[in-house]
Structures are given as C-alpha cells and as structure tokens.
Amino acid sequence: MSVTREEVAKIASLARISMDEDALDHMVPELNNILAWVEQLGEVDTTSVEPMAAVIPLEQRLRDDVVDADPKTGGGRRDDILANAPVAEHGFFGVPKVIE
C-alpha cells in the first residue's frame, strides 16, 4: 500500500503537525519507502497467532486505596505541575480562547 500526498496531509493533520508543501514533498516518498518495506510482514502466516499483549507475563497490580500513597504521584503538587507550563494563570494551564 502506498500513501498519496493528500493522505499524508490528512495523517499530519490527525497527528497535529502542521506541514507546508515543501515538507510534504519530502515526507511522501520517505513514508512510501518505509511502508513498502514493512509490507513484507504480509508474507508471514499468522493464522491462529494471538497478537502480543505483554512481552513479560504480568499481573495487573492494584494499589492500596489511599490518598497520596506515594507523594511523588499523589496530589497537592499544583505549583510543581504548573512550573514548566508556557502559560499558567490563576493556578491553571493557560490556552488560547476556545469559546467565542
């Protein structure tokens, strides 16, 4: 399968990466080279093979139902969390206006 210029533009839009005409010119043949190469996976007979879900068999753990069980992942760290935000106002992340 190969992708057209329009399809790459669509994928880029889904991935929220703006691409100008020049960037698309480069990307389309590169993606098609890679897709043509991974195509060989179609040769493999995978009938009755389950897709891998976890590489090491693991049981899902539940943590204790305790507030702030681990202070590193618990709550009460608003200022830490906002410290790296490009725009933070009134204790919230700032974004451009989304509702007129």
Add this chain to the structure above:
Amino acid sequence: MTDFTQMGLKAIRDGVAAGDFTAREVAEAHNDAVAAASELNAFIVATPDHALTAADRVDADRAAGKELGPMAGVPIGMKDLFATKGVQSTAASHILEGFVPPYESTVSQNLWDAGAGMLGKLNMDQFAMGSSNETSYFGNVKSPWRKNGSNAAMTPGGSSGGSSAAVAARLCPAATGTDTGGSIRQPAAVTGITGIKPTYGRCSRWGVVAFASSLDQAGPMARSVEDCAIMLGAMAGFDPKDSTSIDAPVPDWAGALDADLSGKTIGIPREYRMDGIAKEIDDSWEQGKAWLRDAGAKVVEVSLPHTKYALPAYYIIAPAEASSNLARYDGVRYGLRDLPEGSGLQDMYAATRAEGFGDEVKRRILIGTYVLSAGFYDAYYTQAQKVRALVQRDFTEAFAQVDAILAPTTPTAAFALGEMQDDPLAMYLNDVFAVPASLAGLPAMSVPATLTQDGLPLGLQIVGKPMDEQGVLNAGLAIEQRAGFTAQPGKWW
C-alpha cells in the same frame, strides 16, 4: 599522579572505600575531562556541582564510618532521557528545551542513593529515535574514534550516543543508556565499550521520557562487564510507579560473575548469517564462538525463523507507540509553545509540534498515526504484534536447547556522520541484529571483540533467557577475558 579518568567504576569505588583517594579528586578529574571535551558534544548540559556535592557526601560518609553504597564515589553521565530534578531534561528535543523536572526518575534516584554523582546530561538521538546521534536538536555527537589515517567524524551510534562517546573517551567511567531497539548495544559496540539491556521490566521506566513503552528499557554502559553488573544492580528493582515493573528481587550479579561456561550451551542463530555481511563481522563472530568454546561452552546452531521480520515489525510497533506517547507534547503543560498570531488551540498544537519535533520524530509519528488509523490497524499493527509473538516464540523454542545466544551486535563498524542521513531505511538496518531481543523483552549485552582493519571497534552480542542477566553477564565476561580488548581512541579533542 593517578589518572582517575582511566579507572573503571569498580576501581574508583574500591579506591574511595579504601581511602586511596577521595571521591572529590575523582569528580574533579572527570569534571575537567568533560569541560575539555566540548568538541565531542557528548553532553547537553554539564553538572559539575552535582558531581562534587555527591562526592563530598561520600567522603563525609566515609570519614564518619558510615557504610558506602555500591556506586559510592563514582561520577557518571546521565542520558538526557531521564528526568533529573532541577536539571534540564530534554530527550535532545527542541520541544522539551528548558524543561526542568520537579522530580527525579526512579533509575537516577536509585543511582544517587547508591552513592553515584552526575557529571551531566548526555546528548542522544532526539526522543531516542535514531542510530547515529544525528537527530539531536543539540547537534551531532562525534565519536572519539576515527578511522586509521582519517580525520572524518564518525558516529558514536545511537540513540545512547552521548553515553557511548563519553564512556569511550574517558569522560566518565560509566553512563546510563536506554534501549528500545538496540540503543544501548549498538552504540556500545561501535565505540568499543560494554552495555547491557536487562529483561524488560527490570529497570523502572518511571521518569524516563517514553518512546515505545512496551520496548523501552534502561541499562548501564561502562568499560567492563563487571562494572556493568555493579551498575545494573544499582539501577534495577521493583517500582510500584511503573505498571510493567517486575516484582522480583535483584540478584547480586556482580558477586556471582563466573566466566566458567562448562555445561553451558550457546546457540548460533542460522538466520543472522546475512548475505553481503562484511567479512570482518563474520570473522569476529567465529572468534566469539572459539572464545566461548574455550570457556567450556558447547556451541550449537539454532534457528530463529522469523528474524527477517523482526525489524519491519519493530518499525510498525515502535512508531505506533511513539505516536501515542508523543501526543502529550502539545504546548500546554511543558516545553515549547508556538502560537501563531491570531490562531486558536488546534493551530497552536500543530504549530508547536511542527516547530518542536525533528524530521525523524515527525516521520515516526506519522508512520505510527497511519498504522493505527481506522482501516489500516489490522493490516499493520495487529499483524506486527502477531509477528512479534512469533519472534518471541522463536526465542522460547531456541532456549529449550541453549542457555544463551551469540551474534554480532551490528552489521558494520561505525560509519561517518552524514553517510546515511539521506536514507532512513539504511539507517534502520543498523539495528537488524539488536531488535529481535528487544521485541522479545530479553536481556542482551554487547561486549567489545576486536578492531577492524580500519581501527574501529566491533562488538559481540549475547542474548539470554528472560530474567537471566547472570547468564548473559557470565558469557560476556568469558568473551571479555579472551578478547583482551584494551584499545582506546587517541585523544584529538
């Protein structure tokens, strides 16, 4: 006067513990080496104060008669993929430039708790995507190695290329690396150092910038098998904050090292013998077999029939996971924001990501978005996960007959920077021998074997059973003892 930069991790630790020298002297010598090596571009930021503070604490603890940790007095380099509290952590990307984590990754915290100090944050391929260290926003890392009679800048491998260059150039005795599809083993091999990726789940991924979560695994890079064993012991361990962390005790790998391979069987995968492979690679592989036989092992051929499909499966699975993981870089919570005049939220996302991600990262996000999109998901992603199951089954069947597998680490020695930049596919093929073990989550290490005619290092790779890091390290030690690899790059920087 002792040249501390020539000493390995264990020699430094033992010397500090014995009082032969102080941790501060060691840290100062390495800080100087880092400062004098800017030409290599191995570090994104240097943190000499971190190294000195940690060293002073070790010296004070020793003076007070306190017990010292397994890494006490050892200054190390930290790959920039690890979040380090108060120190910029960028994954070598523009989008995270200026990001200063308010927390410490579990692996780096484990190392500081063991007494190590940090010389700086190491350059790498952007978001660990690359095999040559040419995708970093902060510029290429140059290998300290050069071809005989040439001044051309060579690749230190990737993605842990700052780590490999720094350890090979004696800027630090050891460094952290991460391996998603060969990013510890390939750079270790092409710079003549040792590196091990443990079983998936041994080292916590908490605080490690995510690339492909089902594959990412941290590990040590150093100049001997024993140094790697010590450092891996300090890095590994169960972490409830990582849902895929293995809840199992960390064995004393360093204490149990044993190069006697009597009674062990080593497998040679038939499918790794590829057409057109350089004779020097084949020769080093033959030499490796002879060394392991000499150590008492029986060497037999095994078959891993789906080897050929591992790399294409990886280049569906890893980009798919990356496209999802990297969705978090949106210009809202951290890092770069690009808000074109008068634009809204969606435009801000798209502009920020266009500006903040490099070409290779974009390529992989787009591939990942495509293979996960409606209508293509089964043909690409589900099929790749099925092939991944088959790759793992191949290993399981092989390990019914053998204790470990020996293969080359890379299909070639280091190439020149720029040589493969225009051909992403040719670059991907560099990891052809490394990726299968990653897909199967297996412990695997690279040990230096020899130099090519051109004077560049080649490595040999050992792949072991799940959780059998000991078997991998032991076979690595047997090779190390016989290879007698002492070459180091001549200092030109």
